[in-house]
Amino acid sequence: MDTSSHDVLLVGGGGAGLRAAIAVAETNPNLRVAVISKVYPMRSHTVAAEGGASGVIKADDSLDEHCYDTISGGDWLCDQDAVEAFVREAPEELLRLEHWGCPWSRESNGHIAVRAFGGMKKKRTWFAADKTGFHILHTLFQTTLKYNEIQRYDEWFVTKLLIDDGRVQGVVAIELMSGRIQAITAKSVIVCTGGCGRVFPYTTNAAIKTGDGMALVFRAGGPLKDMEFVQYHPTGLPFTGILITEAARAEGGYLINKDGYRYLQDYNLGRPEPRPVLRSMELGPRDRLSQAFVKELERGRTTKGPYGPVVHLDLRHLGERLINQKLPFVRELCLKYEGLDPVTDLIPVRPVIHYMMGGISTDIDGATPLPGLFAAGECACVSINGANRLGSNSLPEILVFGARAGKAAAEFAEAAPDAISPAVIAQANDERRRLEQDFLHESGGTERVATIREAMQKAVEEGAGIYRTESSLRDAAQELSELQERARNISLDDHSRTFNTELLSALELTCMLDVATCIVHSALHRTESRGAHQRTDYPKRDDRNFLAHSVITRTSSGNIRIDYAPVTITRWPPGERVYGQQQPETIKQVASA
Amino acid sequence: MNIPMIEMQVARYSPERDAQPYLQRFEVPVKPEWVILDALNYIKDKLDGTLTFRWSCRMGICGSCGYMVNNEPKLGCATFLSQYLPGPIKIEPLSNFPVVRDLVVEISEFLEKLKRVKPWLIHENGNGAGEYLQTPSQLEEFRQHSMCINCLLCYAACPISGLDPVFIGPAALALAQRYNKDSRDQGAEERMAILSHPEGIWGCTFVGECTKVCPKHVDPAGAIQQYKLAAAMEGIKQFLMPWGQRQEER
Amino acid sequence: MSRAGQAPAPIRPTPTPTQETAPTYTEFHPRWYRPPISTYWWLGKSAYVKFILRELSSVAVAWTVALLLVQIRAISRGGDAYTRFLHRMSSPWMIAINIIAFAFLMLHSITWFNLAPKAMAVRIRGIRVPGLLISGPQYMAWIAISAIIFAIVLTR
Numbered sequence: 001m002d003t004s005s006h007d008v009l010l011v012g013g014g015g016a017g018l019r020a021a022i023a024v025a026e027t028n029p030n031l032r033v034a035v036i037s038k039v040y041p042m043r044s045h046t047v048a049a050e051g052g053a054s055g056v057i058k059a060d061d062s063l064d065e066h067c068y069d070t071i072s073g074g075d076w077l078c079d080q081d082a083v084e085a086f087v088r089e090a091p092e093e094l095l096r097l098e099h100w101g102c103p104w105s106r107e108s109n110g111h112i113a114v115r116a117f118g119g120m121k122k123k124r125t126w127f128a129a130d131k132t133g134f135h136i137l138h139t140l141f142q143t144t145l146k147y148n149e150i151q152r153y154d155e156w157f158v159t160k161l162l163i164d165d166g167r168v169q170g171v172v173a174i175e176l177m178s179g180r181i182q183a184i185t186a187k188s189v190i191v192c193t194g195g196c197g198r199v200f201p202y203t204t205n206a207a208i209k210t211g212d213g214m215a216l217v218f219r220a221g222g223p224l225k226d227m228e229f230v231q232y233h234p235t236g237l238p239f240t241g242i243l244i245t246e247a248a249r250a251e252g253g254y255l256i257n258k259d260g261y262r263y264l265q266d267y268n269l270g271r272p273e274p275r276p277v278l279r280s281m282e283l284g285p286r287d288r289l290s291q292a293f294v295k296e297l298e299r300g301r302t303t304k305g306p307y308g309p310v311v312h313l314d315l316r317h318l319g320e321r322l323i324n325q326k327l328p329f330v331r332e333l334c335l336k337y338e339g340l341d342p343v344t345d346l347i348p349v350r351p352v353i354h355y356m357m358g359g360i361s362t363d364i365d366g367a368t369p370l371p372g373l374f375a376a377g378e379c380a381c382v383s384i385n386g387a388n389r390l391g392s393n394s395l396p397e398i399l400v401f402g403a404r405a406g407k408a409a410a411e412f413a414e415a416a417p418d419a420i421s422p423a424v425i426a427q428a429n430d431e432r433r434r435l436e437q438d439f440l441h442e443s444g445g446t447e448r449v450a451t452i453r454e455a456m457q458k459a460v461e462e463g464a465g466i467y468r469t470e471s472s473l474r475d476a477a478q479e480l481s482e483l484q485e486r487a488r489n490i491s492l493d494d495h496s497r498t499f500n501t502e503l504l505s506a507l508e509l510t511c512m513l514d515v516a517t518c519i520v521h522s523a524l525h526r527t528e529s530r531g532a533h534q535r536t537d538y539p540k541r542d543d544r545n546f547l548a549h550s551v552i553t554r555t556s557s558g559n560i561r562i563d564y565a566p567v568t569i570t571r572w573p574p575g576e577r578v579y580g581q582q583q584p585e586t587i588k589q590v591a592s593a
Numbered sequence: 594m595n596i597p598m599i600e601m602q603v604a605r606y607s608p609e610r611d612a613q614p615y616l617q618r619f620e621v622p623v624k625p626e627w628v629i630l631d632a633l634n635y636i637k638d639k640l641d642g643t644l645t646f647r648w649s650c651r652m653g654i655c656g657s658c659g660y661m662v663n664n665e666p667k668l669g670c671a672t673f674l675s676q677y678l679p680g681p682i683k684i685e686p687l688s689n690f691p692v693v694r695d696l697v698v699e700i701s702e703f704l705e706k707l708k709r710v711k712p713w714l715i716h717e718n719g720n721g722a723g724e725y726l727q728t729p730s731q732l733e734e735f736r737q738h739s740m741c742i743n744c745l746l747c748y749a750a751c752p753i754s755g756l757d758p759v760f761i762g763p764a765a766l767a768l769a770q771r772y773n774k775d776s777r778d779q780g781a782e783e784r785m786a787i788l789s790h791p792e793g794i795w796g797c798t799f800v801g802e803c804t805k806v807c808p809k810h811v812d813p814a815g816a817i818q819q820y821k822l823a824a825a826m827e828g829i830k831q832f833l834m835p836w837g838q839r840q841e842e843r
Numbered sequence: 844m845s846r847a848g849q850a851p852a853p854i855r856p857t858p859t860p861t862q863e864t865a866p867t868y869t870e871f872h873p874r875w876y877r878p879p880i881s882t883y884w885w886l887g888k889s890a891y892v893k894f895i896l897r898e899l900s901s902v903a904v905a906w907t908v909a910l911l912l913v914q915i916r917a918i919s920r921g922g923d924a925y926t927r928f929l930h931r932m933s934s935p936w937m938i939a940i941n942i943i944a945f946a947f948l949m950l951h952s953i954t955w956f957n958l959a960p961k962a963m964a965v966r967i968r969g970i971r972v973p974g975l976l977i978s979g980p981q982y983m984a985w986i987a988i989s990a991i992i993f994a995i996v997l998t999r
Contacts, residue, residue: 039657042742095723138741142713206650336653
């Protein structure tokens with residue numbers, strides 16, 4: 001069995017992974033750091049983020065206000081010490097990116113421009129036209145090329161974490177190009193594999209977002225936190241699910257139902273004004289907007305489109321010049337995939353899955369309870385997003401916690417012992433045998449990957465969608481456990497070694513099934529409604545019992561266990577989430593010392 | 594409901610079985626909103642699970658899904674099936690790259706060339722405090738070239754990339770120009786030696802196909818020709834005033 | 844055992860075998876296929892054909908310049924040499940070659956003027972000057988100078 005050895009190993013090469021790698025290289029240039037990713041890093045899904053990244057830099061803004069917006073947006077499930085650290089470090093990280101060449105959009109005097117975004121009381125979202133994630137990822141990737149210490153394993157798929165002696169000692173991975181299965185040992189591992197949108201049928205997420213890292217940690221006995229909180233982005237295109245950025249609403253777009261009525265005013269989100277009002281109407285938080293869509297659907301006020309019910313996004317009043325300047329990618333996407341021009345036509349949109357608030361449970365430095373295992377980015381849950389993430393908080397999240405996890409892992413690796421347990425090599429050999437027997441050499445078997453995948457997506461959408469009930473969740477849980485059984489019987493057409501993407505999709509399917517099970521079980525146990533998790537049988541928020549993070553783990557006997565961990569509250573006691581014109585008098589009053 | 598069918602001829606190659614690629618035929622339904630990628634996924638899910646191709650975002654931003662569609666380099670997620678009726682559609686891997694399997698090509702040489710042109714911001718201040726000011730018109734100077742998604746369609750269209758594998762190529766040269774033209778960058782001189790070289794811009798004979806096929810309108814041909822002008826000017830300057838060189842060297 | 848600090852060596856595949864050999868596959872070293880490029884690659888696409896013709900037009904330029912030098916030498920040698928030159932120029936072969944050369948010269952000039960704006964990104968107040976404003980004056984100058992030369996030659 002071939003092995004290679006590093007000090008810090010990043011699993012995942014997106015925004016968080018690359019930022020962490022740079023942090024390791026800068027903390028200690030003598031450390032051997034490697035990034036392992038199942039796609040080339042510039043293909044990572046960070047590239048598709050559009051709207052912007054929030055950071056307090058303008059004089060009229062303050063860190064406390066950003067904290068309050070984030071915490072109230074998360075329905076008070078956010079760990080406030082983490083939010084304070086995040087809000088403080090976000091502008092530093094975004095400025096560092098600027099120094100690395102990120103082409104932030106500017107005001108005419110040359111300073112960085114900011115715009116409004118959903119759920120934020122002040123304008124604090126930095127943006128690079130409407131391709132912010134693209135520019136951030138390419139800036140990070142091109143900057144990592146500067147560091148010769150950062151090695152890359154491009155197109156290697158990690159199948160298992162190697163754990164012995166109470167600490168993580170590396171991974172087992174398949175080199176896609178050749179089919180070689182190898183152990184890559186490391187003194188510390190940072191998981192940055194992103195979210196799991198592909199568990200659902202309609203999503204803005206790319207094909208690669210299959211929750212691999214979350215499943216890896218779950219199978220190793222690590223904790224996943226707040227898995228029931230999945231975010232529906234209110235404006236995705238109907239057939240493809242392609243994202244139409246929140247920035248379209250921040251620049252002044254309206255959401256209208258089939259009667260041309262700005263329906264959000266009926267849902268406690270304020271009164272319609274011609275120009276966008278922060279934290280009001282179309283600039284409300286994403287969970288409330290998606291829930292409003294479902295209510296409109298129930299009232300029969302949505303338009304019936306060829307791919308299901310839609311509402312419309314109206315950008316016509318913004319004018320061609322502004323759309324070309326601030327929203328060129330939105331125009332391009334609509335023209336291409338809908339054949340419609342936002343300058344003259346209404347865009348059909350519907351809520352689609354976009355982000356996973358939950359994930360691998362970490363502390364404020366990205367460390368999980370497993371020594372040597374860290375996590376950062378969408379796959380991790382610190383938690384700063386709580387029950388609902390505000391738009392433009394995710395990009396600074398990957399930078400801030402990527403940097404923190406990188407630094408913490410580097411320090412851990414410096415102190416960790418050199419020796420690799422021989423047991424780890426035996427584990428790796430076992431994993432290789434399992435993969436070869438169960439997938440590559442297997443004959444017989446009756447199930448196809450695509451069939452099980454589609455059944456899983458249907459079950460999760462029906463059971464754990466925007467609104468959930470006990471019975472819908474129980475049905476979904478039952479269906480998923482049957483699908484897990486069926487997945488043992490997958491037959492592959494492709495038994496070759498070279499670039500076997502069918503094997504990859506089968507392995508990703510097993511990861512998705514694990515993650516889906518976590519989502520459904522966590523949702524079943526949280527008998528309240530909070531943020532993005534809405535139970536029609538328990539419609540109220542229950543702070544007495546559920547002001548806590550759900551933590552789901554797999555015990556050594558293979559059973560699922562759910563615990564609750566307290567939320568760290570520092571200066572903002574739980575209150576009402578208020579949007580629209582009625583705002584708490586001064587935010588500083590609410591944040592009592 | 595009568596859904597038209599179209600014949601897809603997809604290049605297949607498995608190094609474990611085949612000495613060279615061959616075309617395999619499939620019949621695929623043509624729904625009006627389907628792109629090439631939907632057809633390939635239909636084949637993989639329902640007809641032949643061994644078909645191998647790269648894809649990810651399906652919205653034209655990740656750059657994974659470049660293929661030759663009827664001998665033209667295209668993104669699979671941005672090319673609609675219906676425009677090829679009645680067919681057939683021939684899908685092959687990107688030209689000018691070694692083929693690993695079916696539609697998957699080997700791109701590590703491109704990444705080596707990209708690294709060589711130093712595509713990062715070179716600024717002596719490093720991580721100093723405060724933002725570097727940049728006006729919107731300064732941003733506009735290099736904005737177009739910064740749009741490159743590394744899809745490599747330009748390399749497939751460039752005959753020089755095929756005839757001369759050491760040519761650095763359109764995307765890498767355009768990205769070097771993106772940094773050269775960035776008002777915050779101070780590395781133009783460092784990059785000059787690498788770019789103004791037979792393997793760099795002087796390998797380009799301005800065929801112009803790269804700009805034509807670029808899905809993001811990066812205009813690599815324009816970037817290269819503009820740099821040729823700048824490099825030529827610099828060459829003349831150094832020829833006429835060689836003593837200036839010693840002052841510039843640090 | 845682990846080779847400390849070493850990533851696995853990058854895969855360098857074995858060279859492509861010729862068409863006739865049977866596939867020999869070495870485990871973990873996939874054989875990449877490199878399609879051969881024929882000498883007639885440029886006939887495959889009309890854009891490539893136009894490109895090659897454009898490049899070949901430089902031969903016509905060289906021919907015309909050589910002809911001009913021969914003409915000047917003939918003129919400088921006096922009446923007899925010049926008459927012989929004119930006689931050679933009026934043979935049907937020479938006329939045919941010169942017509943083809945002229946066509947290529949036109950192609951050369953037009954493509955040159957059309958491509959010139961691509962090499963110059965001129966911006967006035969942040970907006971890129973359209974290509975026609977750069978190639979236009981060049982066409983004008985070309986026509987003007989040609990007109991002047993025509994006038995001189997014809998009125999002589």
